[in-house]
Amino acid sequence: MGRNIRKRRTSMTTKVVAGSAALALGGGGLVWANFYASAHESGSGQNQVKAAGAQIATIQCPDVGQKLTNVPNGARSGVSTELANLDKQITEAYARLASTRQAQTNDSGFVQNAILGPLKDKRTAALDRIRINIQRAGGANPDLGQFAGCTGVPAEQPQTNDGEAGQDGGQQQDGGQQQGDGQQQGDGQDQGQDQGQDQGNGQQNGQGGNGPAADDFVDITQVQANAQLGVGANGLAANGRSGSRGTFTTKCGTNGNDNHNTDNVIVAPGVSNGAHHLHDYVGNQSNDAFASDQELAAAQTSCQNQGDKSSYFWPVLRLQDGSQDFDQNAAGGGTEGNVGKILQPAQAQLKFVGNKKGNVVAMPTALRIITGDAKAFVNGNANANVNWSCTGFENKVQLEDKYPICPQGSQVVRTTNFQSCWDGQNIDSANHRTHVAFAQADGTCANNFKAIPQLQVRLVYNVPAPTIENGTVVNPYAVDSFPENLHKPITDHNDFINFFSANTMNKLVKCINTGQKCQ
Numbered sequence: 425m426g427r428n429i430r431k432r433r434t435s436m437t438t439k440v441v442a443g444s445a446a447l448a449l450g451g452g453g454l455v456w457a458n459f460y461a462s463a464h465e466s467g468s469g470q471n472q473v474k475a476a477g478a479q480i481a482t483i484q485c486p487d488v489g490q491k492l493t494n495v496p497n498g499a500r501s502g503v504s505t506e507l508a509n510l511d512k513q514i515t516e517a518y519a520r521l522a523s524t525r526q527a528q529t530n531d532s533g534f535v536q537n538a539i540l541g542p543l544k545d546k547r548t549a550a551l552d553r554i555r556i557n558i559q560r561a562g563g564a565n566p567d568l569g570q571f572a573g574c575t576g577v578p579a580e581q582p583q584t585n586d587g588e589a590g591q592d593g594g595q596q597q598d599g600g601q602q603q604g605d606g607q608q609q610g611d612g613q614d615q616g617q618d619q620g621q622d623q624g625n626g627q628q629n630g631q632g633g634n635g636p637a638a639d640d641f642v643d644i645t646q647v648q649a650n651a652q653l654g655v656g657a658n659g660l661a662a663n664g665r666s667g668s669r670g671t672f673t674t675k676c677g678t679n680g681n682d683n684h685n686t687d688n689v690i691v692a693p694g695v696s697n698g699a700h701h702l703h704d705y706v707g708n709q710s711n712d713a714f715a716s717d718q719e720l721a722a723a724q725t726s727c728q729n730q731g732d733k734s735s736y737f738w739p740v741l742r743l744q745d746g747s748q749d750f751d752q753n754a755a756g757g758g759t760e761g762n763v764g765k766i767l768q769p770a771q772a773q774l775k776f777v778g779n780k781k782g783n784v785v786a787m788p789t790a791l792r793i794i795t796g797d798a799k800a801f802v803n804g805n806a807n808a809n810v811n812w813s814c815t816g817f818e819n820k821v822q823l824e825d826k827y828p829i830c831p832q833g834s835q836v837v838r839t840t841n842f843q844s845c846w847d848g849q850n851i852d853s854a855n856h857r858t859h860v861a862f863a864q865a866d867g868t869c870a871n872n873f874k875a876i877p878q879l880q881v882r883l884v885y886n887v888p889a890p891t892i893e894n895g896t897v898v899n900p901y902a903v904d905s906f907p908e909n910l911h912k913p914i915t916d917h918n919d920f921i922n923f924f925s926a927n928t929m930n931k932l933v934k935c936i937n938t939g940q941k942c943q
Contacts, residue, residue: 483517483540485510486571487803488551489691495854498561501694506554508695510547517543517574535576548572630900631744632761635910636827638897641890644813644828649820651813667867668778670936672877673943676706676727676736678769683726684740686756687713690792690919691856697755701739701762701798701904706772708735708923717790720923729943731928735921736774739798739904741767741838741885746899761907770835771884776877778936779844781867784875786929787922792852793860793879795842796917801909807857810916811839815884825914827901829889836885836901840918844878845869877936881918 489507520539521528528534551568559565630636683705692698695713705711710723725733742749742764749766751757778784797807805824812823814830818837821828830836843860853859861873869875890900902911909915924932935942 483514483521483543483574483576484802485514485543485547485574487799488554488568488571490803490855491571492554492566493853493855493858494563494566495558496561496563499557499563500854502557503554504692504695506550506557508692508698509550511700513543513546513550514574540574540576543574544572547574630897630902630911631746632758632763632907632911634761634907635912636744636897636900636902637910638892638895640825640827640902640911640913641829641892641897641900642823642826644817644821644823644834645831647821647823647828651818651820651822666782667780668783668875668937669939670778671941672776672932672935673941674707674727674729674732674734674774674776675943676725676732676772676774678772679704679706679726680768681726683709684751684766685712686751686754687711688919689713689715690794690852690921699739699798700756700760700906702751702756702766703737703904703919704740704769705735705737706774708733708921711735711737711921720921721789723923729928731925731931733923733925735923736881736919738838738840738881738883738918739916741769741836741883741887741901741903743767743887743901744899745888756904761911762904764902767885767887767901769883770886771882773880773882773884775880775882776932776936777880778877779863779867779875781863782875783937784844784877784933785846786933787846787876787924788851789922789924789926790851791846791860791922792856793842793920794856794917795840795919796915798915798917799906799909800914801905801912805914808914809840810914811837811841812913812916813837813839823913825912827913830887832889836887838881838883838885838916840881840916842879842881842918842920844876845873846876848872848874877932879920 488510492503495503517539521535524534524538527538548569551572555566555568684702685705686697686699686702687695688699688703689711693713698713707725707727708720708723709726710719715723720735721733723733727733742762744764747765748758748763752763753759756762796809797803797805800808800810808824810824812826812828813821814828814834815837816834817828817830818839822839828836843862845861845863847859850859861870863869863875863878867875885901887901888899891898903913903916905911905915922929931942934940
């Protein structure tokens with residue numbers, strides 16, 4: 425069954441040649457064409473840069489996967505296949521965009537006629553197949569035709585998440601708003617403005633040519649304290665005298681055996697390279713795109729407690745110091761702009777905590793939870809759930825849209841607090857979000873959802889501090905991402921599939937509800 429990539433990493437000092445491929449999950453998002461590099465390399469100076477600036481820098485397509493909230497179970501396999509097909513179509517369109525710069529300069533209608541028009545036709549056919557899959561499974565006829573058109577956005581008019589720019593090209597971006605999961609809300613406008621600035625000034629440095637940029641980093645010692653009580657390293661555990669105040673810690677290692685792949689069995693089951701970036705896996709050792717629940721339940725685990733075969737996975741963190749790793753020429757790796765040395769966490773702390781309003785109930789077997797949004801930079805921040813900090817600063821500063829530059833002796837920290845309310849029925853949902861939600865401020869779960877143990881993942885890394893020189897970041901670090909998201913810190917995310925044994929889950933719930941600290 426296994427497609428898991430378990431290759432021992434190698435450190436090479438050869439400088440990376442930036443990969444040119446770029447894909448987008450779910451048939452949506454922006455595709456970044458790094459034309460600034462080619463313009464400068466041509467040696468024709470400012471005139472060439474001006475000509476490049478007149479060309480289309482990005483392709484924007486509606487994020488179809490996030491819009492499909494009502495897909496019958498019988499249609500989900502076929503729909504996932506077609507969403508992957510949409511990804512492939514955008515990839516091919518991007519490749520044509522990146523390889524036809526001269527033709528675009530000579531013909532102002534080239535992009536529309538030779539790239540966007542044919543892309544719309546292909547997307548229309550794929551969307552129609554999605555509609556047929558849903559109808560055959562008994563679902564309502566979805567109006568998907570409105571999502572077929574994509575927009576070419578020039579560098580001078582970068583598309584923002586509120587759709588103000590590039591409107592004459594066709595579809596507007598909807599800001600990526602999600603409803604029903606109770607997650608952090610926002611209209612994505614600020615994020616879109618940041619996006620426009622980065623695209624407009626061409627400062628997409630970074631080893632792969634698609635970020636991160638200098639503006640993505642901040643000296644944490646210069647940031648005003650902003651951490652809310654109970655957020656970050658201390659999580660969202662109960663405060664005061666009420667609620668379920670216990671904890672359960674599971675020790676599953678730091679992926680020292682290099683269990684990696686670029687699949688995502690939650691959002692793209694049965695699709696190779698469905699994530700388009702590399703994941704670290706701890707816990708369950710059989711997680712790939714083709715793993716069934718039965719295979720996952722029977723798998724080996726890296727957890728010390730053998731009753732925990734759950735799968736915990738997140739995008740790898742890389743140091744872009746000019747070196748290359750084992751996947752430098754692989755899909756999801758170097759060919760999609762994810763380059764540099766893969767960093768193994770120094771610590772990976774997995775802890776389940778309670779609810780400050782009352783008791784929690786057991787999670788169902790095979791419950792899937794995604795938190796954060798790998799495409800938050802182009803979708804807007806409605807589903808973003810990011811906490812970046814440094815050791816020694818976690819109770820003071822938590823960053824969402826910046827990578828921290830930590831002082832000497834301090835380590836980079838990624839903290840993720842998962843949704844802790846469950847609809848009581850489903851282990852997944854069509855868009856992989858609406859079956860779970862975040863608790864409200866007082867700890868209650870809205871919409872008659874049930875409180876479940878909240879997973880908190882804290883990853884600590886030894887990362888050499890990057891420097892900013894003349895507006896360029898030198899030796900940056902960044903999470904793997906979809907190339908069109910430019911390795912922005914806001915795109916960090918985390919995934920979990922519950923495969924605790926019944927006995928161990930019952931122990932976990934009892935520990936939390938009775939105020940104990942267990943492992």
